[in-house]
Amino acid sequence: MNIAQDIREILGSNEAFSGKADRLSEDDSLFDLGLDSFGSVQLMLALEERFNIEFPDELLNRKSFSTIRAIREAVSTLIQQEAA
Amino acid sequence: MSTLAARAERAAAVAARHADAVDREGRFPEEAVAAMKAERLLGLQIPGQFGGEGAGLTQIAELCSTLGQACSAAAMVFAMHHIKVSSLVTHGLDSRWHGHLMERIAGEQLLVASSTTEAGIGGDLRNSLCAVETTGDCFALGKDASVISYGAQADLILATARRHPDSATSDQVLVALMADQISLVRTGDWDTLGMRGTCSDGFRLEARNVPLEQILPKPFAEIAAQSMLASSHLLWSSVWYGIATYALDRARAFVQADARRRPGQVPPTALRLAEVSNAHQAMRGAIVSALRRFEDAHGDADTIGSVGFCVMLNNLKVTVSDMAVDIVRGALAIVGLAGYRNDTPFSLGRPLRDVLSAPLMIGNDRILANTAKLLLVQKGSGQLMSA
Numbered sequence: 184m185n186i187a188q189d190i191r192e193i194l195g196s197n198e199a200f201s202g203k204a205d206r207l208s209e210d211d212s213l214f215d216l217g218l219d220s221f222g223s224v225q226l227m228l229a230l231e232e233r234f235n236i237e238f239p240d241e242l243l244n245r246k247s248f249s250t251i252r253a254i255r256e257a258v259s260t261l262i263q264q265e266a267a
Numbered sequence: 268m269s270t271l272a273a274r275a276e277r278a279a280a281v282a283a284r285h286a287d288a289v290d291r292e293g294r295f296p297e298e299a300v301a302a303m304k305a306e307r308l309l310g311l312q313i314p315g316q317f318g319g320e321g322a323g324l325t326q327i328a329e330l331c332s333t334l335g336q337a338c339s340a341a342a343m344v345f346a347m348h349h350i351k352v353s354s355l356v357t358h359g360l361d362s363r364w365h366g367h368l369m370e371r372i373a374g375e376q377l378l379v380a381s382s383t384t385e386a387g388i389g390g391d392l393r394n395s396l397c398a399v400e401t402t403g404d405c406f407a408l409g410k411d412a413s414v415i416s417y418g419a420q421a422d423l424i425l426a427t428a429r430r431h432p433d434s435a436t437s438d439q440v441l442v443a444l445m446a447d448q449i450s451l452v453r454t455g456d457w458d459t460l461g462m463r464g465t466c467s468d469g470f471r472l473e474a475r476n477v478p479l480e481q482i483l484p485k486p487f488a489e490i491a492a493q494s495m496l497a498s499s500h501l502l503w504s505s506v507w508y509g510i511a512t513y514a515l516d517r518a519r520a521f522v523q524a525d526a527r528r529r530p531g532q533v534p535p536t537a538l539r540l541a542e543v544s545n546a547h548q549a550m551r552g553a554i555v556s557a558l559r560r561f562e563d564a565h566g567d568a569d570t571i572g573s574v575g576f577c578v579m580l581n582n583l584k585v586t587v588s589d590m591a592v593d594i595v596r597g598a599l600a601i602v603g604l605a606g607y608r609n610d611t612p613f614s615l616g617r618p619l620r621d622v623l624s625a626p627l628m629i630g631n632d633r634i635l636a637n638t639a640k641l642l643l644v645q646k647g648s649g650q651l652m653s654a
């Protein structure tokens with residue numbers, strides 16, 4: 184499973200990133216590039232579905248979704264927790 | 268040294284004296300705003316290093332409520348000014364230009380207006396059509412601003428716009444435009460049922476050759492999530508609480524006068540008064556607990572920007588705006604004709620018309636629809652005290 188690639192693919196379905204998701208760096212601020220709160224809700228739902236995880240409330244904040252790196256780290260942690 | 272409460276009371280007394288004329292003539296509450304400036308209330312939130320008093324949102328909320336009991340329009344002007352100032356204080360500290368602006372707001376008691384609403388967008392704060400157009404170190408901006416409260420009276424306007432003509436509608440910035448840098452052509456008159464004194468006319472706003480440094484350094488997405496959503500809903504709610512309190516006080520005085528005339532009996536209207544007072548207490552509880560949660564977050568961006576916090580603020584706005592209308596209507600039912608008439612000490616026409624704006628000021632259905640989306644991911648906490 185290539186988490187980063189899956190995240191880019193999901194991001195690509197957001198209006199603000201369509202066609203640009205592959206060119207984003209790990210640390211580009213997604214909010215600066217136009218991700219809004221509803222975009223992040225959609226992103227979260229898609230991640231929960233794709234990786235079969237649930238984001239707990241304490242991760243439902245801007246920081247967790249601010250960059251591809253932050254999302255990847257949150258997703259990896261949650262996948263490990265689910266597996267444990 | 269005069270306490271903040273005493274300064275607010277003095278400004279509120281001036282506001283109350285002119286409230287009927289402001290409403291009747293649909294004019295700016297200039298006497299009340301002059302009194303706010305004389306009491307130096309416009310710079311309260313500005314940090315001490317810039318010449319202000321570093322007041323928190325809870326203190327501003329208390330003042331909104333005090334002023335709301337006197338003149339809804341003046342209170343809303345005060346609230347809207349401080350909502351804008353809270354964005355400057357939260358996001359402008361690292362910018363030399365905005366630091367200087369804060370000094371001027373505190374020193375000269377400048378009045379700040381807001382332009383988010385745009386023709387073709389309505390109350391959807393997080394989208395803009397207009398865009399900043401950069402040439403060299405300067406930018407130009409043209410906006411069909413369908414509502415700018417006291418746009419003609421403000422010393423500066425904070426306006427949302429897309430970052431660039433090619434940006435997505437949600438990729439916004441917030442720009443500070445001084446009155447002498449813009450032209451405002453009136454495109455719509457504010458001839459409304461209530462809140463007539465906010466003078467929220469429509470304008471075509473044009474700005475040219477504005478230095479780029481006047482754009483707030485943070486993206487508007489962050490400004491909205493970390494300061495504006497909270498300050499708007501908390502301060503608007505406090506104004507509506509003030510209006511509801513005024514109505515409850517009229518109803519209480521009316522019932523008590525009746526009771527004094529008929530010793531030994533409880534007037535039948537007292538039962539309705541009990542009902543309205545019950546709702547008023549619940550409304551107060553909702554606002555106070557939201558203010559506490561805000562203060563407890565100590566400005567932590569992750570907490571204030573979280574889904575749970577946003578849901579809480581949205582719920583506050585919807586609940587309080589509806590309750591405020593119910594309370595004023597309930598008070599009118601108690602007072603009866605004496606409240607329906609415009610010429611008695613119990614008149615409730617003006618507060619009723621004013622408070623009817625509350626559910627429309629960012630339509631409650633629009634807010635509920637936003638909350639509905641957030642609820643698709645929010646998980647419950649099940650705790651009484653911590654969420």
Ligand SMILES: Cc1cc2nc3c(=O)[nH]c(=O)nc-3n(C[C@H](O)[C@H](O)[C@H](O)COP(=O)(O)OP(=O)(O)OC[C@H]3O[C@@H](n4cnc5c(N)ncnc54)[C@H](O)[C@@H]3O)c2cc1C
Nearest residue numbers: 381382383384389390414415416627628629630632633636
């Ligand atoms: C006293 C007062 C002062 C104001 N001052 C300012 C100011 O200084 N600056 C400024 O920029 N704006 C100001 N506004 C405007 C305010 O911020 C909102 O933009 C405005 O109230 C929205 O008006 P609207 O009902 O025409 O627009 P819309 O937001 O277009 O809403 C129209 C209707 O559609 C409903 N609706 C919208 N979206 C949805 C949805 N997704 N689901 C279900 N229903 C939906 C709404 O609930 C509403 O009933 C002020 C408003 C008031 C009342």
